[in-house]
Amino acid sequence: MLIRKAFKYRLDTTVETEQLMSQYAGNCRFLWNKALALNLHHLDNKEPLLWYQELDWFSKLWKQSDDYGFLALSPAQTLQQTLKQLERAFRDAFDKTQPLKQIPTFKKRGDRDSFTFPQGFKIEGKRIFLPKIGWVNFRKSRDIVGTAKNVTVSRQGKHWFVSIQVEIELPEPIHPSPAxxxxxxxxxxxxxxxxxxxxxxxxVKVWQDKIKRLQKRLAKKVKFSNNWRKLKDKINRLHTKIANIRCxxxxxxxxxxxxxxxxxxxxxxxxxxxxxxxxxxxxxxxxxxxxxxxxxxxxxxxxxxxxxxxxxxxxxxxxxxxxxxxxxxxxxxxxxxxxxxxxxxxxxxxxxxxxxxxxxxxxxxxxxxxxxxxxxxxxxxxxxxxxxxxxxxxxxxxxxxxxxx
Ligand SMILES: [Zn+2]
Known part of the structure; x- marks a missing residue:
């Protein structure tokens, strides 16, 4: 049985690598939103959705344009991967066997910032080579087992992480219990x-009550002021906390x-x-x-x-x-x-x-x-x-x- 598993580590970034990572994640987000808008427009007009091949063709046009030329600075495979993820999200949304999946949504700055390399990366001990970024050290908390298939770099809060997805060949398991x-x-x-x-x-009620109280306070603050931002951050952290406890x-x-x-x-x-x-x-x-x-x-x-x-x-x-x-x-x-x-x-x-x-x-x-x-x-x-x-x-x-x- 071939299984997939992910190993996630925190990256030790520098100002330079962080800048590149932000830029690449930002470009992926931009492309996601742009391709998503195009498809939502198609849906509105009852036209067939654009799948990966067509979206990739558009993406190449955008890269050559004056307005969106900045996309060309990104590693091409991270952009292609974004379009594949979007296609996947649409397929899942219309898949009747997955009732929980919904139509993909637009990404905001800082929201699920990430990009994926399906190839071109190398892992040596406690460091990883990422195309167009170079060698980056990571905090290896456990050994990686299996063959690395792709790596995803993502931001969570202030830190950047790398998630290495591997394939492991395991013998067909026999369940230990007959019950x-x-x-x-x-x-x-x-x-x-x-x-x-x-x-x-x-x-999780204690935390939810706390969020409610903070939200009331937030409503009284001047929007986008420093205090508003601080409070908003605090609320977001509590939401994450609840999600983590539950998970x-x-x-x-x-x-x-x-x-x-x-x-x-x-x-x-x-x-x-x-x-x-x-x-x-x-x-x-x-x-x-x-x-x-x-x-x-x-x-x-x-x-x-x-x-x-x-x-x-x-x-x-x-x-x-x-x-x-x-x-x-x-x-x-x-x-x-x-x-x-x-x-x-x-x-x-x-x-x-x-x-x-x-x-x-x-x-x-x-x-x-x-x-x-x-x-x-x-x-x-x-x-x-x-x-x-x-x-x-x-x-x-x-x-x-x-x-x-
Ligand atoms: Zn009876």
Whole structure:
């Protein structure tokens, strides 16, 4: 099995190298925005999108023009890479199997500043050679394994980093555990397992409250003044902090879950549908709009999409599987006698079967039903049970970019 992995290190830059890096990142951003604007214009006019080849042709024209000649100062491959990334972003946005992906957006100065070299770089010990920049030292915290395929230079805060993406050939893994588990994703609980275990939601309210307070103060400041900028910086740092906390916890939880279960069964919830529309769902059409809006926020906060992605690629690494099953009535079906009735679920937390009297926490019931549907899917592939996670589709590598949130 060929896997891709990224090693990220902080670069030791000088004033000169930083200047070049800023310039190259800026040119990539400029080209991204320009090509994006062109494609958005096409979309508006219902014309077909321009793909890499056409965009590259435009980019060559721009480089020769008086107005945009500065693009020619950049290493050509970093510009080509930007256009490939844009093409990829558009393809993902229109890919029905990736409901979380959206139409690419314009980049602002300082926002995701980066550029990528697919070739021409060299790595020797603790230094890396970057075309048109030269040798730059980096802080090697761990050894690089595998064959380097490309390197991305990016700015985070005041510092520049290099992320080296490698390919490693590994023997086909056999999952260390034979266990299978159903996972009920929730609101009060982050998730509940079919064996009764559960996790509390990721707690970031303290930081969110702090951000709210700072935003109120920000509103009173003169826009773009020094104090305004300082406050704005502080708010941005808090947002990053929240994202990091969340990402960290979801990484830990998904690792534990993945290591101890060969098969993880989840509900096939179209997260974007659930979060975008508060009009109701299959069990309560058009009702509970208010609760649902609150629910939406919480779902987003907890980063279900991120959690799913983590589970999928970790399972693939370990030789396990993620299955998706039909989510209908999972919380209203009795795990003992299979009787389905709304009355079975008495409150948010309490499940009591009106036929056989089975009593259990409603979320555990949900997780058990999800697990059972997973078993049925494996046994006979029942058509009503939704799609199987497509392991080994080559899409995996994209999900292994260093996590930026
Ligand atoms: Zn029952």
């Amino acid at each position: 299978m588990v159903g996972v009920d994703m929730g609101v009060k609980r982050l998730f509940t397992l079919s064996d009764g275990d559960f996790e509390e939601p990721v707690e 960290d916890i979801l990484h830990k939880l998904s690792t534990t879950l993945s290591k101890s279960h060969a098969v993880i069964v989840l509900e096939d919830l179209q997260i974007t549908n659930m979060t975008k529309s508060a009009k109701g769902d299959w069990e309560n059409p058009g009702r509970m709009v208010k609760q649902k809006s609150g629910l939406n926020r919480v779902i987003l906060n907890q980063g279900w999409g991120m959690f799913k992605t983590f589970l999928e690629y970790k399972q693939q690494w370990l030789g396990g599987q993620v299955l998706y099953v039909d989510p209908r009535h999972t919380s209203q079906t009795c795990p003992d006698c299979h009787h389905v009735r709304k009355d079975n679920r008495q409150t948010q937390e309490r499940f009591a079967c009106v036929v056989c009297g089975h009593v259990e926490h409603a979320d555990v019931v949900g997780a058990k039903n999800i697990l059972e549907r997973g078993h049925r899917l494996l046994a006979c592939g029942e058509p009503w049970v939704a799609k199987l996670c497509e392991a080994g589709t080559g899409k995996l590598s994209d999900k292994l970019e260093p996590v930026t949130v």
